[in-house]
Amino acid sequence: MLELYGTTLRSQLLLGSARYPSPAILREAVRAAGAEVVTVSLRRESGGERAGQGFWGLIRELGVRVLPNTAGCHSVKEAVTTAHMAREVFGTPWIKLEVIGEDDTLQPDVFGLTEAARLLAAEGFQVFPYTTEDLVVAERLLEAGCRVLMPWGAPIGSGRGLNNLYGLRALRAHFPRVPLVIDAGLGLPSHAAQALELGFDAVLINTAIAQARDPVQMAGAFAQAVAAGAAARAAGPIEARDFATPSTPVIGTAFRG
Amino acid sequence: MKIQVNGAWREVSSAELAGALADLGYGEAVVSTALNGEFVAVQARSATPLTDGDRLEVLAPMQGG
Numbered sequence: 001m002l003e004l005y006g007t008t009l010r011s012q013l014l015l016g017s018a019r020y021p022s023p024a025i026l027r028e029a030v031r032a033a034g035a036e037v038v039t040v041s042l043r044r045e046s047g048g049e050r051a052g053q054g055f056w057g058l059i060r061e062l063g064v065r066v067l068p069n070t071a072g073c074h075s076v077k078e079a080v081t082t083a084h085m086a087r088e089v090f091g092t093p094w095i096k097l098e099v100i101g102e103d104d105t106l107q108p109d110v111f112g113l114t115e116a117a118r119l120l121a122a123e124g125f126q127v128f129p130y131t132t133e134d135l136v137v138a139e140r141l142l143e144a145g146c147r148v149l150m151p152w153g154a155p156i157g158s159g160r161g162l163n164n165l166y167g168l169r170a171l172r173a174h175f176p177r178v179p180l181v182i183d184a185g186l187g188l189p190s191h192a193a194q195a196l197e198l199g200f201d202a203v204l205i206n207t208a209i210a211q212a213r214d215p216v217q218m219a220g221a222f223a224q225a226v227a228a229g230a231a232a233r234a235a236g237p238i239e240a241r242d243f244a245t246p247s248t249p250v251i252g253t254a255f256r257g
Numbered sequence: 258m259k260i261q262v263n264g265a266w267r268e269v270s271s272a273e274l275a276g277a278l279a280d281l282g283y284g285e286a287v288v289s290t291a292l293n294g295e296f297v298a299v300q301a302r303s304a305t306p307l308t309d310g311d312r313l314e315v316l317a318p319m320q321g322g
Contacts (some may be wrong), residue, residue: 016322026320041321042289044314045264047282052317056287059318068319077294084296085289085316156322206322 002202004037004179005094005126006150007065011036012196013226014067014181015219016206023058025215030062033219038064039096039204041071055122067128071095074109076116083120085208095120096128096150096183106156106184108136114144121145130183131189133167135174142178148184149175151196158188161217162194172199188217189225196229197237260311275302284298288317 002009007109015035020026030038039225040059045052046139059066068086073079075178076099083095099116101109108130114137117127133151141149150173151193162168163185172180181202205222212218262281269277272303274290276298290297291314297305307313 016320018320018322020320039321042316045283045286045288045317046263046313047278047286050286051319052288052319053286055320056318071321081291081294081296082316085291085314088296088298089287089289089318093271112308115285204322244285 001038002020002182004128009036009065010034011223011226012230013181013192013201013223014039014202015209016204017055017059018206019210020215021210023055026210027058028216029209029219030064033205033209033223034190035219036064037067038204039063039067039069040090042067042082043239044088046217060085065094066090066092067094067096067223068092069130071100072100074100076112076119079112079116080119083116083125087125093126094128095125096130098130107133108152110134113137114140115233117141117146124240131170133164138171138175138178142175148179148181150181152184153182153191153203154185156184158185159208160185161187161191162198164207165198168195168200169198189221191230192222193225193229197232198227198231258307258309260307260309260313262313263315269307272307273303274305274307274313277307277313278302283313283315286317288315290315 002012013033013036014037015033016039066089070082079099091184099109099112101107113129113255117129120127126151127146128148129146130150156161171209179201187208195203207217209218269280271277271280293312
């Protein structure tokens with residue numbers, strides 16, 4: 001079970017809605033993932049084409065909870081204005097806050113992020129900040145009013161998995177009661193399982209599913225990996241050690257003494 | 258008057274935002290608006306005057322990660 005801003009969710013797999021081959025495949029992937037939360041965005045709409053209206057119809061039909069993002073925003077002002085626009089259109093106080101600081105890595109501008117989070121939380125938004133694993137930034141975001149953190153695993157869309165295991169473990173250990181969702185950079189179900197095994201509360205996956213050869217099958221694979229990782233965490237994994245310990249009892253071993 | 262709509266210059270006849278959106282063909286579409294970088298809520302549109310050279314953003318739901 002996962003609790004985000006007082007909302008209890010069964011699924012620990014959040015799904016992005018971008019880059020699928022077709023709306024029908026997106027719909028099937030959401031079902032195969034068992035996702036209850038789907039991220040969405042806002043883009044310029046033409047009065048003639050109205051591309052966004054059909055997409056919004058599809059999302060409403062799925063009956064999932066939406067998590068709007070501020071993707072593409074590079075300043076506090078852009079992110080805050082986009083958050084207001086998203087709250088009106090999507091009718092939710094949830095906002096996945098992205099303030100991008102660097103275009104090659106899409107690394108968050110953690111200074112702008114903290115400032116925007118403070119402004120939005122004060123206005124009643126429930127902010128999901130896309131951040132790094134930096135402990136001090138995490139502390140500042142919590143002080144700003146965030147009750148969920150979304151650290152990156154690796155740069156968005158890179159599929160590299162958990163790039164800084166030490167940093168992420170430290171983050172988990174440092175904030176044992178804050179819901180932590182790995183937001184970006186996972187490429188394989190094993191990465192998602194690893195995140196859950198380390199004690200992260202959920203993962204958000206987009207590109208790894210949407211761009212797979214078979215997105216629906218991959219969505220199912222991620223769902224199984226997340227369930228396995230969560231079960232393993234609950235079961236209490238053993239600690240890794242440097243030397244062998246025999247798994248077969250040594251007492252009574254033949255031919256010794 | 259001429260205003261910039263999503264980065265392109267457009268001619269609108271209405272002097273307020275709700276009317277301009279109708280002029281531009283948005284009708285009943287689910288969109289959100291920002292004028293000169295400031296969010297304008299649906300209920301404030303008809304009371305929001307436009308002036309020549311204004312920059313209007315009209316955004317709609319879209320796929321996102």
